[in-house]
Amino acid sequence: MSTQHKATMSFSDGTPSVEFPIMTGTMGPDVIDIRKLYGQTGKFTYDTGFLSTASCASTITYIDGDKGQLLYRGHPIEQLATHCDFLEVCYLLYYGELPTQSQYEEFRSTVMHHTMVHEAMQFSVRGFRRDAHPMAVLTGLTGGMAAFYPDSLEINSPEQQDISFIRLIAKMPTMVAMAYKYSIGQPYVYPKNDLSYAANFMNMMFATPCEKYEPNPVLVRAMDRIFTLHADHEQNASTSTVRLCGSSGTSPFSAIAAGVACLWGPAHGGANQACLEMLEDIQAKGGLAKVGEYMEQVKDKNSGVRLMGFGHRVYKNFDPRAKLMQETCKEVLQELGLEDDPIFKLAMALEKIALEDDYFVQRKLYPNVDFYSGIVQRALGIPVEMFTCIFALARTIGWVAQWKEMITDPEYKIGRPRQLYLGSTERPVTPMAQRKG
Numbered sequence: 001m002s003t004q005h006k007a008t009m010s011f012s013d014g015t016p017s018v019e020f021p022i023m024t025g026t027m028g029p030d031v032i033d034i035r036k037l038y039g040q041t042g043k044f045t046y047d048t049g050f051l052s053t054a055s056c057a058s059t060i061t062y063i064d065g066d067k068g069q070l071l072y073r074g075h076p077i078e079q080l081a082t083h084c085d086f087l088e089v090c091y092l093l094y095y096g097e098l099p100t101q102s103q104y105e106e107f108r109s110t111v112m113h114h115t116m117v118h119e120a121m122q123f124s125v126r127g128f129r130r131d132a133h134p135m136a137v138l139t140g141l142t143g144g145m146a147a148f149y150p151d152s153l154e155i156n157s158p159e160q161q162d163i164s165f166i167r168l169i170a171k172m173p174t175m176v177a178m179a180y181k182y183s184i185g186q187p188y189v190y191p192k193n194d195l196s197y198a199a200n201f202m203n204m205m206f207a208t209p210c211e212k213y214e215p216n217p218v219l220v221r222a223m224d225r226i227f228t229l230h231a232d233h234e235q236n237a238s239t240s241t242v243r244l245c246g247s248s249g250t251s252p253f254s255a256i257a258a259g260v261a262c263l264w265g266p267a268h269g270g271a272n273q274a275c276l277e278m279l280e281d282i283q284a285k286g287g288l289a290k291v292g293e294y295m296e297q298v299k300d301k302n303s304g305v306r307l308m309g310f311g312h313r314v315y316k317n318f319d320p321r322a323k324l325m326q327e328t329c330k331e332v333l334q335e336l337g338l339e340d341d342p343i344f345k346l347a348m349a350l351e352k353i354a355l356e357d358d359y360f361v362q363r364k365l366y367p368n369v370d371f372y373s374g375i376v377q378r379a380l381g382i383p384v385e386m387f388t389c390i391f392a393l394a395r396t397i398g399w400v401a402q403w404k405e406m407i408t409d410p411e412y413k414i415g416r417p418r419q420l421y422l423g424s425t426e427r428p429v430t431p432m433a434q435r436k437g
Contacts, residue, residue, distance in 0.1 A: 007032045015041055027062050044418040055240060057409070060093060060401050061232045068317040072232060073097070081324050086227040086394075087111060087197050090169055093232055093401040108197075114170035115191035115200065117178070118148040125182050134389050135264045137179040143257035145171070153251045155407055164252040165400045172396045173197070176389045177204035183385070198224040201393070206381060218335040219380055222328045226376065229321040229369055230391055232398025234314070238262040238269070242399045243406050244415040252403055259399045260392045269388040275309035276374030276384060279343050279350075287342055291349045299359050309371030310354055311364070321369035329372045332379045344375055 005022040023031045062071040070077040091099040152163040199215040207213035241262040246255035263269035297305040354360040
């Protein structure tokens with residue numbers, strides 16, 4: 001990784017100049033290795049949000065925001081979403097290569113035979129209030145797996161790492177479905193191993209003991225694509241949280257629970273919900289007739305109106321997942337006879353303006369994956385409060401793969417960010433009687 005090139009840092013305060021090696025990855029910008037900065041100068045760097053800091057070396061996911069490129073282990077997301085199912089993607093992200101037919105069959109069988117959760121976990125769910133947010137329930141269940149599966153907590157054992165990986169991706173759909181069923185007062189539905197991963201999840205979500213549920217292949221394919229498109233996304237907030245939490249040596253279940261909790265933030269996993277709520281708000285105020293007026297308000301900095309589902313912190317061109325999700329959205333609405341769905345028409349009208357209006361074009365505010373995923377999930381019958389749970393289900397494989405990569409990296413250390421302290425200098429404690437109000 002290191003090259004013969006070096007970066008020289010000079011100082012105007014009399015500190016001698018220092019050189020740092022420049023590291024080059026297989027793709028992406030070069031990285032200046034400043035690990036010895038403090039030891040050589042007594043100074044830290046300051047980078048709020050870590051926008052210019054590489055916190056790790058990784059071989060899992062690569063994003064080129066300028067090109068609108070997303071690669072899982074080198075494979076374009078467009079090809080994976082078209083030619084592979086989610087379990088193939090899980091295998092790829094964790095093991096590094098796409099499975100052969102025999103490897104896939106064995107892997108699928110292993111995953112599907114670990115989908116049941118410990119029966120006592122039902123009592124854990126019942127301890128929550130009925131109106132508890134499903135993400136609160138899911139966070140508790142995920143962290144609680146360490147109590148129900150204590151035989152796979154040795155993080156330095158490759159065998160136990162793999163067992164935890166299988167358990168997490170196999171049981172997460174079951175726990176998400178349990179959180180949903182509890183929230184609406186319906187009985188839990190046990191997993192069915194003869195169904196595909198996505199079909200099994202939909203069965204647990206929508207089946208009842210009263211009547212048989214037949215998963216629709218088109219809708220199952222849509223759910224599978226949602227999982228694939230959200231499987232991993234480099235060092236985002238929740239993934240960085242998983243790595244930071246896991247760096248302490250805690251169990252993988254605790255680290256993933258930390259990721260679930262981070263994802264719950266509206267600026268992260270709640271974006272598709274915010275987008276759908278924006279569309280529904282425009283529809284309630286007049287629908288298509290109000291689209292132009294709304295977009296003008298967006299352009300007015302003093303209006304406080306925000307355009308949700310457009311632009312991305314990483315993608316400065318277009319989100320490659322957005323086109324795929326738009327295709328899925330059209331397929332689902334056509335299958336359900338909802339081609340004239342007013343929310344979808346509204347979304348298309350907003351997108352048309354954003355792609356043609358100079359204000360949005362110059363700022364590269366293209367639709368992102370969240371713009372259409374909320375419409376798809378709504379059409380599938382998933383309520384908005386479950387959107388982030390679906391995201392967490394999909395992202396679990398990315399979190400586990402990133403955790404495994406970190407825990408097996410010989411250079412990994414417990415995370416310990418530094419700070420720029422702006423508080424009081426040292427001062428004495430004044431006795432209570434002498435303190436003035």
